[in-house]
Amino acid sequence: MPLLDRFRQAPPSAFGRLRHDLSIGLADTAISALWALSGRVRDISEPAARDELIPLTVTDRRLVADDVVALTLTAAGPDPLPVWHPGAHLDVHLPSGRIRQYSLCGDPAVRDHYRIAVRRIPDGGGGSREVHEQLTPGATVATHGPRNAFPLTLPGYGSPAQRLHFVAGGIGITPILPMLAPAARLSVPWTMVYTGRNRPSLPFLDEVAGYGDRVRIRTDDVSGVPSAADLLGDCPDGTTVYACGPAPLLTAVRSALVGRDGVELHYERFAAPPVVDGAPFAVSIASTGVTVPVAADESLLSALRRSGVHAPYSCRQGFCGTCRTRVLDGTVEHRDTLLTDPEREAGMMLTCVSRAAEGRTLTLEL
Ligand code: FES
The missing domain is CATH 3.10.20.30 (Beta-grasp domain)
Structure with a gap:
């Protein structure tokens, strides 16, 4: 089925969830107010009910950056896996019983397997360690299927924007990588800044490099910690920004766009949000x-x-x-x-x- 037909057939947020922090403070409040005023608040629907778990087998495992492993998760049976759209993630049920969420970073047109990538977090809750240490080829996991609260809407195909700008920090490339192919294929004007500590820390550099000079690779060891201006570039009105990365990156981007009524921002965070207005x-x-x-x-x-x-x-x-x-x-x-x-x-x-x-x-x- 042609790509456009797939986009038209089902809204990308059909299995959506609210993945944004609702109480991040002033920057969020201001940005949310701007979205509300401009009528651009996204409609994020409730997750679809999928009772059955889908078994998936690890069939390939590849180191794609320092401490980042990419896994191919293949359907156990002959049926095609549930469809997904760029920005989607899986709730992965690990053998230990832990449930962790990982963005889908493969090709949505491929229906017999999914691809995820996981950075090892030594002092985290144990999920990434389990993935790195135990999910070798032949291991099985399960999922209820893809969900998406970071859907891509392309200019000319549902979005009033004129261009896209992607900002990815390190493992934050995973939800954004599948967005690049449709943007490029449909000749949507777009640029991207991909940033991280150094080049060995950046997953999928080889795949990103295929998009040529639309993508700017910027590493801290060469250029220092990026400013919001470094991340956003000139970012003229009519731009929609999709950003995913560590909290400081997202905070810089979001703060810089407060008051920019002509720029739309979509972002996805991986970590827990800070507590705002908490009391003991x-x-x-x-x-x-x-x-x-x-x-x-x-x-x-x-x-x-x-x-x-x-x-x-x-x-x-x-x-x-x-x-x-x-x-x-x-x-x-x-x-x-x-x-x-x-x-x-x-x-x-x-x-x-x-x-x-x-x-x-x-x-x-x-
Ligand atoms: S709602 Fe997901 S961990 Fe609390």
Whole structure:
């Protein structure tokens, strides 16, 4: 099926999720206000219900940068895998039971396998270590299928913009890489800045290099830490910016675009957002009676993990629902947009983003 037909057939956000931080502070507030005023707030639909898990086998594994491994995950059966669009990710169910989210960075036209890339984070929650140490060819994982909250809308094909500018930092190339092919194929004017510590730290440099001088590779060891101007270039009105990378990169881009009414920004973050306007409180663990204090600037989930309490999680941003926990006592300050009113009334909360009122205690069914 021609690429354009695929774009028309299904909206890229059909399995979307809200992957953006809703409470990042002034820059977010200002940018969100601009989007709202200009009517450009994206419509992100609820994830589609997919009850069954799809088994996937690791059939190839390749080191694509320092501490970054790319995995080919192949369908176990003859049926084609669910379709996906640039910007999509998989919730990958690892053999340990952990669930981690990884952007799809292969070719959407290929239906018998997916490709993901994972940077090893030595002091993270263990998911990337498991991928690096245990997901060798023959290993199996599972997924409910692709979801997308970072969909690409091309100028002339649904977007009023005239050009695209991509900003990728390190492993942030993964959701953006599949966007480049349709932009190039459909002759959409576009540029990209790809940045990182040094060239060995940048995944898929060989594939990115194929796009020639539209892409500017900029590394800290040669040019220093990039400014917002370095990342955005001249960025004239009529540009849509897609950015993915570490928090400082996203903060620089977002702050620089406050007040730029003619520039549209879409971004995706990998890490948990900072806590904004938090107050200290405590939780009591029902199974042990242990009390865990939660500082004003840390999430409840972080406090639980710091205290050795087993608490499931995945996105750490309030959109996947993995950390859903029942509250037996206390009043929750809900900070997510995922739980329904009946779920909240039933005592559920998301420990990665929601909290209790200052000085209050929650009792959790953990
Ligand atoms: S970990 Fe995803 S919603 Fe909390």
